[in-house]
Amino acid sequence: MIAPAAEWIQTRARVRAQMDAGSGHQWLELVVPQDFVAPEPGQFVQLLIESPSPVLLPRPMSVASVRERPEGLTLGFLYAPVGAGTRGLTRLTAGEAVEILGPLGRGYPLDQPGTPVLVAGGRGVAPLIFAAQELARHGASHAPRRSEFVFGARDERHLVGLDEARRELDAVGGRLHVCTDDGSQGLRGNVIAALDALEPRLEGTPVIHACGPHAMLKAVARWALERRFSAYLAMESVMACGTGVCRGCPLPRSAARRAAFDASATPSLWGNREYAMCCTEGPVFEAGDLDWEHVE
Amino acid sequence: MSRGGADLSVRIGPLALANPVLVASGTFGYGDEYAHVLDVSALGGVITKTVTLEPRAGNPAQRIAETAGGILNSIGLENVGLARFRSEKLPKLRALRATIVASVGGETPDELVRLLEALGRERGIGGFEINFSCPNVARGGARYWALPRRLERTLARLRPLTRAALIAKLSPDVTSVADLAIACEQGGADAVTAVNTFVGMAVDLDAMRSRLGRATGGLSGPAIKPLALARCHEVARAVRIPVIGSGGIMDARDALEFMAVGAAAIQVGTASFIHPGAAAAVLDDMREFLAARGFASLAAWRGSLLEPGVSAQGLPRAAHREVPRRRAARRRLARRA
Numbered sequence: 001m002i003a004p005a006a007e008w009i010q011t012r013a014r015v016r017a018q019m020d021a022g023s024g025h026q027w028l029e030l031v032v033p034q035d036f037v038a039p040e041p042g043q044f045v046q047l048l049i050e051s052p053s054p055v056l057l058p059r060p061m062s063v064a065s066v067r068e069r070p071e072g073l074t075l076g077f078l079y080a081p082v083g084a085g086t087r088g089l090t091r092l093t094a095g096e097a098v099e100i101l102g103p104l105g106r107g108y109p110l111d112q113p114g115t116p117v118l119v120a121g122g123r124g125v126a127p128l129i130f131a132a133q134e135l136a137r138h139g140a141s142h143a144p145r146r147s148e149f150v151f152g153a154r155d156e157r158h159l160v161g162l163d164e165a166r167r168e169l170d171a172v173g174g175r176l177h178v179c180t181d182d183g184s185q186g187l188r189g190n191v192i193a194a195l196d197a198l199e200p201r202l203e204g205t206p207v208i209h210a211c212g213p214h215a216m217l218k219a220v221a222r223w224a225l226e227r228r229f230s231a232y233l234a235m236e237s238v239m240a241c242g243t244g245v246c247r248g249c250p251l252p253r254s255a256a257r258r259a260a261f262d263a264s265a266t267p268s269l270w271g272n273r274e275y276a277m278c279c280t281e282g283p284v285f286e287a288g289d290l291d292w293e294h295v296e
Numbered sequence: 297m298s299r300g301g302a303d304l305s306v307r308i309g310p311l312a313l314a315n316p317v318l319v320a321s322g323t324f325g326y327g328d329e330y331a332h333v334l335d336v337s338a339l340g341g342v343i344t345k346t347v348t349l350e351p352r353a354g355n356p357a358q359r360i361a362e363t364a365g366g367i368l369n370s371i372g373l374e375n376v377g378l379a380r381f382r383s384e385k386l387p388k389l390r391a392l393r394a395t396i397v398a399s400v401g402g403e404t405p406d407e408l409v410r411l412l413e414a415l416g417r418e419r420g421i422g423g424f425e426i427n428f429s430c431p432n433v434a435r436g437g438a439r440y441w442a443l444p445r446r447l448e449r450t451l452a453r454l455r456p457l458t459r460a461a462l463i464a465k466l467s468p469d470v471t472s473v474a475d476l477a478i479a480c481e482q483g484g485a486d487a488v489t490a491v492n493t494f495v496g497m498a499v500d501l502d503a504m505r506s507r508l509g510r511a512t513g514g515l516s517g518p519a520i521k522p523l524a525l526a527r528c529h530e531v532a533r534a535v536r537i538p539v540i541g542s543g544g545i546m547d548a549r550d551a552l553e554f555m556a557v558g559a560a561a562i563q564v565g566t567a568s569f570i571h572p573g574a575a576a577a578v579l580d581d582m583r584e585f586l587a588a589r590g591f592a593s594l595a596a597w598r599g600s601l602l603e604p605g606v607s608a609q610g611l612p613r614a615a616h617r618e619v620p621r622r623r624a625a626r627r628r629l630a631r632r633a
Contacts, residue, residue: 010333010573056517085362246323250354
């Protein structure tokens with residue numbers, strides 16, 4: 001797994017653009033200063049609206065795009081204004097400043113040998129657009145690897161970011177497999193149905209990189225574990241610090257990966273559990289890392 | 297600190313701090329996580345995440361819920377345990393040349409005794425903050441420790457185990473935090489921290505359940521500052537030992553409010569989650585504030601609002617002198633008793 005960036009920084013970014021991405025989603029682009037390390041797909045940043053902010057804590061945001069532009073490194077974010085913090089972000093306009101802390105966490109190990117299979121659910125597509133972008137970028141210098149992109153959503157309207165994903169995939173000769181719960185576009189069914197349909201046509205050993213609602217990620221992890229395929233899942237959590245300090249974003253660790261806690265010797269109010277922090281050990285976890293039974 | 301300006305040094309019992317700005321337990325990890333953002337050796341001290349005898353897994357999700365101007369947390373004392381604290385965390389913190397205050401927590405007095413037996417003479421630990429006030433554990437939390445006699449007896453047992461400073465961190469959710477502070481003083485504590493988080497709650501109306509994994513959590517952040525300040529004031533009037541103010545300190549002005557009501561030192565907590573360099577900024581701005589008002593030392597500022605009717609307006613020097621004089625009088629009384 002990609003090591004977390006050793007030296008995240010907190011600095012000011014400038015808003016390059018903010019636009020409607022459709023179906024209640026927004027696309028935000030920030031230009032970061034030179035000393036900001038370029039994030040890897042799957043990593044996130046903490047965005048904090050400058051005072052007076054409607055909220056106290058910064059908001060963790062998955063990076064959906066990284067581009068070198070004449071004005072500097074540009075990060076793109078696809079998000080839905082669902083709470084006070086993200087609604088506050090929608091009010092940012094071009095030229096305004098926002099505090100950014102990052103890059104944070106561990107991203108997708110896109111260099112793993114095998115066929116990359118990107119699996120997105122709804123707005124979980126954000127880091128996978130970036131992953132496709134990164135595969136396309138490497139395809140230019142290395143031997144291009146065909147990749148597969150499975151994109152599922154409730155309905156056609158919620159396939160936000162589909163065009164961006166398609167554009168990146170075209171560059172690397174990847175195939176797009178769309179599915180919707182209501183069948184309004186692509187296969188009728190969820191991403192598991194799409195993966196089942198894709199499985200016989202896969203070239204080489206697949207390496208799954210997924211992001212979406214936890215229920216979907218659980219299903220994808222189990223699907224991959226049953227088949228002994230490698231799978232990397234980008235998880236979500238409410239966070240305070242984002243840097244591992246507050247211990248506020250626990251995900252239950254699988255029995256196989258428990259280390260510090262001897263099940264018989266460690267008294268714990270909640271049984272003998274151990275938690276991985278979403279922010280520093282994740283947000284991208286290998287399927288075998290987590291106790292999916294207890295992931296909420 | 298070698299930079300000019302007011303003398304910010306402060307003593308907490310046997311522990312000499314270069315300045316009064318500490319980082320609160322549980323908001324700064326084991327001290328090394330933010331070391332690339334700020335010079336932790338320049339802070340008054342680093343109070344570690346609370347250490348318990350055995351590792352603790354902590355509470356299940358959700359552990360964090362933001363509320364108006366505050367954060368509810370239900371971490372549940374997740375920590376690596378004594379053995380790994382000693383072998384992994386302490387050496388790193390020592391290497392950073394930080395003034396180390398180890399926070400320790402126990403479900404019983406015996407557990408605290410065992411922790412102090414193990415760490416009491418450990419090189420490089422300048423003080424111990426005893427966490428008598430965790431709101432998020434079923435046993436050994438704030439409720440358990442809210443008995444003056446229990447606090448006094450426990451501290452009396454801990455006192456001989458270390459020459460480092462003994463600091464008692466108190467909960468505000470008690471009938472009288474001043475009574476607990478007096479008990480700590482009588483038990484031999486060198487200082488008390490006023491205060492830990494306030495017990496709070498938030499409900500998710502869609503899911504119709506608590507927004508935390510447990511029903512309640514500890515509230516921190518700007519929302520609690522006026523409450524914490526009043527508790528700090530109350531405690532500072534009640535005891536002779538130094539009081540460390542804590543609760544919603546976001547900037548130097550907040551810190552100076554706590555010191556004006558009698559705090560000898562202060563802790564920056566939740567602010568570090570938002571700005572990892574917050575404690576360093578508090579220190580810089582405090583220095584600037586005091587310099588701009590012509591204070592030669594922090595001692596002159598400290599307690600300037602401790603006496604009723606005394607205002608910090610117009611540099612009431614006489615009032616500042618009032619505090620040490622009153623303390624001396626108390627000391628004389630204590631000797632006579």
